[in-house]
Amino acid sequence: MTEQKPVTQAAAKPVKTMALPDAQTVTEVTHWTDRLFSFRVTRPQSLRFRSGEFVMIGLMGEPDPKTGKQKPLLRAYSIASPSWDEELEFYSIKVQDGPLTSRLQHIQPGDEIILRPKPVGTLVHDALLPGKRIWFFATGTGIAPFASLLRDPQTYEDYDEVIITHTCREAGELTYGAELIQSIKDDELLNELIGAENLAKLRYYPTTTREESAKMGRITDLMRSGEVFEDLGVEPIHPETDRAMVCGNLAFNLEIKELLEGYGLEEGANSDPKQYVVEKAFLD
Ligand code: A2P
Numbered sequence: 131m132t133e134q135k136p137v138t139q140a141a142a143k144p145v146k147t148m149a150l151p152d153a154q155t156v157t158e159v160t161h162w163t164d165r166l167f168s169f170r171v172t173r174p175q176s177l178r179f180r181s182g183e184f185v186m187i188g189l190m191g192e193p194d195p196k197t198g199k200q201k202p203l204l205r206a207y208s209i210a211s212p213s214w215d216e217e218l219e220f221y222s223i224k225v226q227d228g229p230l231t232s233r234l235q236h237i238q239p240g241d242e243i244i245l246r247p248k249p250v251g252t253l254v255h256d257a258l259l260p261g262k263r264i265w266f267f268a269t270g271t272g273i274a275p276f277a278s279l280l281r282d283p284q285t286y287e288d289y290d291e292v293i294i295t296h297t298c299r300e301a302g303e304l305t306y307g308a309e310l311i312q313s314i315k316d317d318e319l320l321n322e323l324i325g326a327e328n329l330a331k332l333r334y335y336p337t338t339t340r341e342e343s344a345k346m347g348r349i350t351d352l353m354r355s356g357e358v359f360e361d362l363g364v365e366p367i368h369p370e371t372d373r374a375m376v377c378g379n380l381a382f383n384l385e386i387k388e389l390l391e392g393y394g395l396e397e398g399a400n401s402d403p404k405q406y407v408v409e410k411a412f413l414d
Contacts, residue, residue: 182279189230210275255288267349271413297349298337307334376390
């Protein structure tokens with residue numbers, strides 16, 4: 131391996147690390163709350179991916195105190211941008227003592243990150259059987275893969291109705307998703323690409339659990355009570371018509387899985403498409 135310079139925490143100046151393996155350059159960083167940020171990086175020319183997939187990204191780790199050697203510190207991050215975008219977008223939590231995000235949160239345009247160009251994942255259209263209505267259930271940063279899927283024309287070609295639910299603790303944590311939905315509806319390019327008629331299929335159902343907002347409560351409780359179906363004016367989930375993709379924290383994923391199985395949906399995979407798929411949102 132060639133000599134590698136560390137990506138340090140120095141937030142003020144761009145970090146040049148030309149010797150990084152699989153280096154990509156940060157082009158934009160947005161801080162949404164003190165716990166959440168998103169960033170865009172250059173896209174490797176050869177990288178093809180399916181909306182909803184993730185890649186491993188990260189920084190060089192701190193030098194080993196004994197050997198002075200550095201190893202890449204990588205985590206799985208869903209690609210939040212659509213597959214037709216020239217750049218790649220990611221949405222991340224900031225964990226103050228997290229090995230990666232404690233440092234990653236300080237990146238600035240011009241800095242470099244490591245990106246292994248091998249996309250994988252189960253939140254892909256290929257893992258679902260055809261249906262009429264697709265549900266995207268997210269908590270926290272779990273909205274990232276859906277930010278990609280919601281900008282993919284196939285989502286609207288495959289379904290008559292597209293419903294995204296997003297549950298966060300606080301109202302400010304909904305902003306990234308709320309702006310995304312608004313931009314999808316307003317964006318001229320997307321309207322042209324996906325079609326205004328298709329975009330009218332999109333419904334957004336944000337909820338908060340620890341701060342007052344228009345709709346409060348865990349989505350799982352709102353499903354159990356039937357409130358979400360009443361609010362949206364749709365029939366409860368049924369295996370013949372409904373498909374679902376789930377991405378959130380572990381407890382949420384397990385609870386939604388149980389609910390979906392209760393409605394009669396079965397878990398699918400790339401090699402065995404069925405009615406729903408699940409993936410864990412990354413937490414550092
Ligand atoms: P709550 O505030 O009631 O724990 P986090 O930020 O911890 O990842 O949580 C994101 C959101 O997911 C929070 O609104 C949280 O609600 C919710 N959540 C956590 N666990 C579950 C669960 N088992 N079922 C449904 N929602 C959950």
